[in-house]
Amino acid sequence: MEIRFKDQSPERIKTDLLTIPVKERGLNEPIIRRLDRYLGGKLSERVKRRNFIGAEGSVLLHPTEGRLPAAHVLLLGMGKEHEIESHFWRRSGAQTRKEAAGIWAEEIAFFLPPTSDLARIAGPLTEGFLLASYQFNKYRSDNKRSFALRALTIVKSGLRANEAADRAVRIARNLTPGVFLARDLINEPPSMTTATYLAEQAKRHCRGPRISVEIWDKKKIQAMKLAGLLAVNRGSQEEPRFIIIRYRPVGRPKKKTALIGKGVTFDSGGLSLKTSKSMETMKLDMAGAAAIIGAMSVLPVLRLPIEVTGYIPSTDNLPSGSAQKPGDIIRYLNGKTVEVLNTDAEGRLILADALALAAREKPDCMVNLATLTGACMVALGTQVAGIFGNDRPLVDTLIRCGREAGEDLWELPLVKEYREDIKSSVADIKNIGSSHGGAITAALFLQEFVAQIPWAHLDIAGPAFAEKDILTCPKGGTGFGVLTLLNFLSSL
Ligand code: BES
């Protein structure tokens, strides 16, 4: 898709679809009245009939029937002015893309008011367009001719060459392939996405100068005593993998960051077996890993001046005669012992290895992403991830970076008193808490393995997977976390 900027008046633009953002109750703007005159009053007629007032998220599509060089006009409700922020433009891009697909409009013009801040809008707007264009069609036999946008023209009067806007578009173009990679990895069926496959994909996509991938097989994992990963893998026919992705900048790095991702390629629950219904989407359980592979795959083009190391413990979680059993005890690298009372709380078991390992390298901060608990989904729903951490500035920065990326993070507390809930009668701790506050006890469990390193844990169980089509993503893996991470790494 070509993306360009142009200074042209809307009534002259030859395009398949001309999008005009409209503020709530802002239908009196001169631009709308002018277009309405060209359209013989039919636009305002439709506006009235549909009771369109420009509420946020509402759209009105109007065919121009040859009265304008543009074949269709799309009015896009912006809501009240105070609600207008960067994510609005991301959603607008996505929404326009969706409407365009509906009428097979391959060329789109997006009109921006003369006073708008192009440099601030161009990035999220293009990002929305690009994100909404994702499809996962490789397993459909009817995917012959799918809709593809040819060009997006951002139109603004008095527009001059704008380096900041060009740069923002370039960045959006560089970032979205990372999101798509994460989505692809999640959407791929679970018998395909084994730990071995995930490792191969990491190797294949995290390639280039300054980036390298190291893969530990079962033997090496045994030698390194990653007891949690081995315990969860015991029920499986597939070998586990531990994936380490390293990005090093040219010159001395400004910061050293560790990213840790849960890579459970399929979570049946193990002997503490899930129900069929709750297993349906459990290929999503490597979404944390996917976000890290996706984000790190674009680091070579971003050329950030920091060192980033990704740690991904990966296995599936299956029951069998050799599977770990409730009542088993794991002894970890840092000396801690864990009683496994529920084999379905497997994520924390493998993350413990990775966190302990990462902490030994003494990074400036560690961020882990995991589809860790259904409880977090109960608390925050499917749009918002939970965030926990032991370092105020780190948590605040991540929340801000998430917000700018259109990925909402909401902080949940590491309630000290709940530490009692994970005490075990036979080992140091156990892998489940009481029946309440499951997202918190899971986070407290992880905290046992982070030493004193500034650390944040993102529980992405809700937003990792869209159970129905959403604006920026079709049903399936969303790639949640990729943009937040990249924003965050860019801010360091
Ligand atoms: N992978 C699941 C969490 C999950 C649930 C992610 C739903 C996405 C959607 C995790 O391994 C799990 O099974 N957690 C258990 C923990 C419990 C046994 C303490 C849960 O949330 O039920």
Ligand code: MN
């Ligand atoms: Mn589980």
Ligand code: ZN
């Ligand atoms: Zn899981």
